[in-house]
Amino acid sequence: MVRTEIQIGILFSRTGPYGTIAHSQLNGAMLACSEINADPKGAVSLIPEIRDPGGRLENYASDVKSMLGKGIRHVCGCYTSSSRKEVIPLFEKHDALLWYPTHYEGFESATNVIYTGAAPNHHMSPLIDYLCGRFGQRAYCVGSNYIWGWESNRVMRDGLQRRGGTVLAERYMAVGDTDLDAIVDEILELRPDFVFNALIGVSSYTLFRTLRAACQARGIDQPREVPVASCNLSEPELEEIGADSADGQISSSVYFSSLQSSCNAAFVAAYHAAYPEGPRVSAEAEAAYIAIHLMALAIAEAGSDEADAVREAVAGRSFEAPQGCVTIDPLSFHASLTPRIAVSRKDFEFDILLDTGAPVEPDPYLVGSMTCAPRPARANVRIVK
Incomplete structure (x- = not known):
């Protein structure tokens, strides 16, 4: 040939x-x-x-x-x-x-x-359902100061408002900015039910490390009391965060290497x-x-x-x-794609918590529901662990 x-x-x-x-x-x-x-x-x-x-x-x-x-x-x-x-x-x-x-x-x-x-119905919509059902409806949103951060936080805010929830604060950092002390101090002052992280790259890695250290200094169990959830957290980034802070972080994605x-x-x-x-x-x-x-x-x-x-x-x-x-x-x-939600481990891998079990049609404009409830040809979410 x-x-x-x-x-x-x-x-x-x-x-x-x-x-x-x-x-x-x-x-x-x-x-x-x-x-x-x-x-x-x-x-x-x-x-x-x-x-x-x-x-x-x-x-x-x-x-x-x-x-x-x-x-x-x-x-x-x-x-x-x-x-x-x-x-x-x-x-x-x-x-x-x-x-x-x-x-x-x-x-x-x-x-x-x-x-x-x-697309957002693959990661944002399932995550909003999970966070509201598991932790509560009061969010602190932080993102990198460009389209991804703006729109992700907007979708989170709209989803929470539809459920009667609220965003306590919404903050933005320049891409590559690692001065996050003020952000972490505000998170611990407001004590949201969860933090939604739409930072990217080194800014995101610094948030995880700084928040974990601040929580440990105050005797706070960060994963349990101040959970952080992301739609852009993956295995190589856990390694960048480091074993001391990588575990217990929530990620909504369509693929995990585990x-x-x-x-x-x-x-x-x-x-x-x-x-x-x-x-x-x-x-x-x-x-x-x-x-x-x-x-x-x-x-x-x-x-x-x-x-x-x-x-x-x-x-x-x-x-x-x-x-x-x-x-x-x-x-x-x-x-x-097949939506999944997982929690990270110290060995830089993830344990999968929720899995639709089958591909979900893309809905890039979220013209359907803001939840992951199925439309025709969509799959039901199943609890994995």
Whole structure:
């Protein structure tokens, strides 16, 4: 069989304030490229061109312009929503596709983007239900000062208000800011039922360490009395936080490396063999892995890397991913994913608490319910532990 070589772009800030998680995304994407290129039955070989914007927003557009200018039509990349928003007009102008493998705040459906990360109904809605049912309805919200933090806190606030709850305070920090003493002091003064954390990168890691230390100094059991919940906390970030503060933190996601399945076991083993120095597997690494595999399948079916043909080929396509079956919705081009909620351990892994047990259709605009109660073709949440 004659294989067609397709040059693609890989765009992740493996350096900078959120470099740990973006580096895991890069690893997930490159693992998928290796598997695709090693498959003797494969119709395409992917030739990746890797760019590292270093977490600087102005670098994303220049890197994308350079890649698209070379004739690349498919780029897997971006972690922050700001970077995604920055480059979407370029993909529209050049008739190319961005494969976006990151959980995000929703309220977008761009013609030139394929979304393989979690939409807000996959992580926000289940988390709001869980927190209100388990801890209470008084929240302290803190986030990084950009789209992800703003919109995530807005969804949390709206969800709480629908349940009769309230947000005691809503604070924002610049991306990369680690001066969180005032935030922690306010949390301990207000004593919310839970803290909702929408910080990213080093800001988030510092919050966990600073809050745990302050609680210990006051004799407070932080995980039990001041629980922190996030929609963007994964295994490599637990390692960055450190064993003294990593345990007992709540995460709402669609993938955890502790999932028990043969497919996930093979994925984790292959990832660790390829990248023994890390960072660890993450939900974002899995989303990038999914994106590249779906990209290759769609290009092969289309018989071309032309954007419209590939977009048509990926619509409705399924892939057996480490998290379970993933399908691209032909209307929104977001993925159907399996929501889960977990709590972290000192060994930088997670114990899964809740699992829908099956994929849930994407609802990026939250036009359905703000709860995770099922609509047609949706799965019921089951308690795992």
